Amino acid sequence: MTRSPTPIPPHSDLASLVREGARQWPEREYLRDGSRVLTYAETWLRVACIASWLRARDIGHGDRVVIVMENRIETVLMFFAVAQIGGIAVILHPQMKPEGLQRILDQTEPKLGLLEPATASLRDVFGSTPILWTASEGEALRFEDLPDDSQPAEVPFPGAGDDPAFLVFTSGSTGTPRGVILTHDNVRFVSAAIQARLQYRPEDRVAIFLPLSFDYGLYQLFYAAIAGASVFIGRPEMAGPELPRILAAQEISVLPGVPTLYGGLIKMQRYRPMPLPKIRVITNTGDHLPQSYIASLRELFPQARVHPMYGLTECKRVSILLPEEFEAKPESVGRPLDGTEVFAIDENGQRLPPGERGELCVRGPHLAPGYWRAPEETTKRYPMLDGMRTLRSGDYGSVDADGFLFIHGRSDFLIKHKGHRLSPAEVEEEACRMLGVVAAGCVKDEVKDLLCLFVSVSDSSLDESKIIQALSVKLEPAKVPNRVFFLPELPKTGNQKVDRKALRGLLAEQ
Amino acid sequence: MTAADLTPKLQEILRSKLRFLSADAAVPMDEDLGKLGLDSMASIDLLMEIEHQLGVQIPDEMMTVDTFSTGNHLLAVIEKLS
Secondary structure (H helix, E strand, O other): OOOOOOOOOOOOOOOHHHHHHHHHOOOOEEEEOOOOEEEHHHHHHHHHHHHHHHHHOOOOOOOEEEEEOOOOHHHHHHHHHHHHOOOEEEEEOOOOOHHHHHHHHHHHOOOEEEEOHHHHHHHHHHOOOOEEEOOOOOOOOEHHHOOOOOOOOOOOOOOOOOOEEEEEEEEOOOOOEEEEEEEHHHHHHHHHHHHHHHOOOOOOEEEEOOOOOOHHHHOHHHHHHHHOOEEEEOOHHHHOOOHHHHHHHOOOOEEEEOHHHHHHHHHHHHHOOOOOOOOOEEEEOOOOOOHHHHHHHHHHOOOOEEEEEEOOOOOOOOEEOOHHHHOOOOOOOEEEOOOOEEEEEOOOOOEOOOOOOEEEEEEOOOOOOEEOOOHHHHHHHOOEEOOEEOEEEEEEEEEOOOOOEEEEEEHHHOEEEOOEEEOHHHHHHHHHHOOOEEEEEEEEEOOOOEEEEEEEEOOOOOOHHHHHHHHHHHOOHHHOOOEEEEOOOOOEOOOOOEOHHHHHHHHOOO | OOHHHHHHHHHHHHHHHOOOOOOOOOOOOOOOOOOOOOOHHHHHHHHHHHHHHHOOOOOHHHOOOOOOOOHHHHHHHHHHHO
């Protein structure tokens, strides 16, 4: 059954998602975390109270609020309250290191920080910035002590649609983290376009296991609010052996994840099958979802619509594949969102014809205005091409004649080896197709001029020569690794991608 | 297996899964395993190794974030089972 997406006013502020939800379906559940449940009306009431408190502390239009907490309902409430007052929320990963946090605080100069016991060690980095504490006894300023009026004074949204609503920090090309600026308009446009493809329903319960500092986790709040659905605020550490139980207990129907989450779930169900809920929608981003995973997910969740997708924070989402398109285009990450455009360019910036590989470029109302206080990097990443503002993705791919996108590798990580340009992703994917290989990461040992593959395996009888032999059947000779190293677990980035930089670091030790 | 035998065996298994733990450091039993480098995928491997090597089966209702949060929490669960 197809439904048209809920119509949304094109220029409204982000907090209106909750405000409108509270008006249209006040009694529906919006947030839950395993012990607490908040309806849309209750959520809005809390958000309005916090917004009013922020204003009373002279925090308002354009001011930054930095949140460093594990996934919590409080994070969500503060996030929307900051949006309501026209401020700029910055949600950071709870495992942030002091050095990294310092660089972000230097850039953002927040008026308020949010911490909790798990992130208390970062207190000193905030210096004289006031801290609001969650779940911490004995602190002067506690979230639990915020005013809880039944009729808080409404703070009207003071800004415009093209004002920044929040920043998402990503690792920049220089090593300094860069904050992608997302505006209210950016988010409203892209959320509606995504919901048009994914079609969350009012009866859905969406699970967030990804950190809210990762935009893919955060945006689930928006899609759910558009549909009037409920969100379970989970945590990354729940994606281990306990995941099947949590999915069942919380009656999850929409599961957004990254390949490692699905890899774990598949592994766990093979090891010890447990009852699973009827999951209706599965989406993947962050890294390539191997076809073997898609097949396994379809077995585990026969009712599920599985959506491979592609995106980058700089525009949030680029493309989504529909399950009915999968048979014809199994390797595709789908078509661009409606109202947006994607094409590939060559090294000279010239647009390539359909099917030819180059750097993928994106246009549309979802393009972020740029990086926070980084005009040079912004201009580099969002140049004018043929007179139109364009996002250079840095990823290497093609768009076929039917408009479907294919990713052939992250060009930031292209490997040149023996005169060939090769994509480590291709080698990794081929390795992951082998029975017994759990994860793979491919890097070049520039010193020894060797193509190296790191793998973790579930089959201990696999050895280096077996893997190399098997890959030599599947890959062109230049793409077959020279060496294979075994690790119990591959290092991953904060976004759950295989951390090739860390693997290169390991090479020095081999 | 006695409780005294159990601790070193569990520590040995833990060591292989805690990638942030240096080789010459003792396995801290009260520290958060996540901080020691145990991510969700590794915790699945940890479960498998524990069940395989220690000959126990952790029942479904004990598969919680809390069980896998520290070495001592795991030890308490395993002791109850063996």
